[in-house]
Amino acid sequence: MTLSPIRKVFQGIADRHQMFRMFDRHAGRPNRCADDDGALYRGEWFELGETCHDYMFEILPPLFMRGDMFAMREFLTGSITSIFFTLSIDGRIRHFHGYCDLADKGSCERMRAAIVERESRPVRAMTREERLEHIWSSTADDYRGYAGERWPDADRGKRTVMFFAKPGGTTCKLLNNLTDAEIAAKLPVHLRYLPDALAA
Template sequence: MTLQSFVRKIYQGVADRQQMYRLFDRHGQRPNRWENDDSALFAGEWFEIARAEHDTMLDILPPLWMRGEMFALREFLTESVTSVFYTLHIDGRTRYFHAYCDLSQARSPVETRAAIVERESWPVKAMTHEERLEHIWSATHDEYRGYAGERFVPEHRGKRTLLVYGLGRTELKLLKDLTDDEIAAKLPVHLRHLPAKTAA
């Protein structure tokens, strides 16, 4: 399975409660779940939520800790990764975010906060190629996404896949191999024409 460990936005827009819970475990179908330390798979993923969802999560259990505009959940997703929720003031607006932070790295919550503020302060609304792929993966129903298995060459097994509909056929493709046209077809209409931005 391909693991990631960089800070990355995984959903464009404000996730509602149902979407928030789906995003909490968007890798739920991964092969060999729970057999390995999947910290790198989750650490660094973040998305925006509404205040109601933020406040609900604060009320569920006493937080592990609270520091200024952020708090961490007491229940860990993996050995060292847990949810951190942020209340951030960006461009004169108060906004709310969820991120998975690896608390074995002491600066992870602060560095994630800085990455969120930097990303959400772009002067022009845009999406990187990677954000387009992450949004598609996040928004696709479990029945239409999965992980490469025996049909794929060994070096691709465990990588993320999607069902793609073409002219009279359905094809299972690696997420990273989607063409620009396939990406556009899978994005919501309001996101299709956003300018592309190269990741820093």
């Protein structure tokens, strides 16, 4: 499973519980201990509240602080760590978390620019990819997973979600194969009818 470029993975402002769940959205992946899956995390970002931002700032002394951002001292995998941003967007102070690869010079600045560009759009909209990432982020661990041995070889390791196909019945589907109607059914009501965005 390869993800990477900079992408928003949750719509809305994450509360403390959601924040900690999203810190390791890929915890259940196959071969967790065998692989360096930096591409799964690199580029992920989401919004959080000021209280959560300040809580994370006070946990450990930051690895570094630069104006509107600070980095966590502990690395998630390889050279990837949490970067917390305090950004003024359209006259409002907002807080964000993103995973940046510190071995990639300029990754923090590119993340900041991508967040500001995405959140400065005049109309709220979501790409198909953002809808799928929000579904993955907000689905309980018991109802999401990874395609295993019963799946065709080409699908093994891809993300799956449980879908209620009929009254009293469920089926497991590849996340990327959900239809527009299935995506809408999985999203909270306030996100179902947002316009489509061409790029995140």
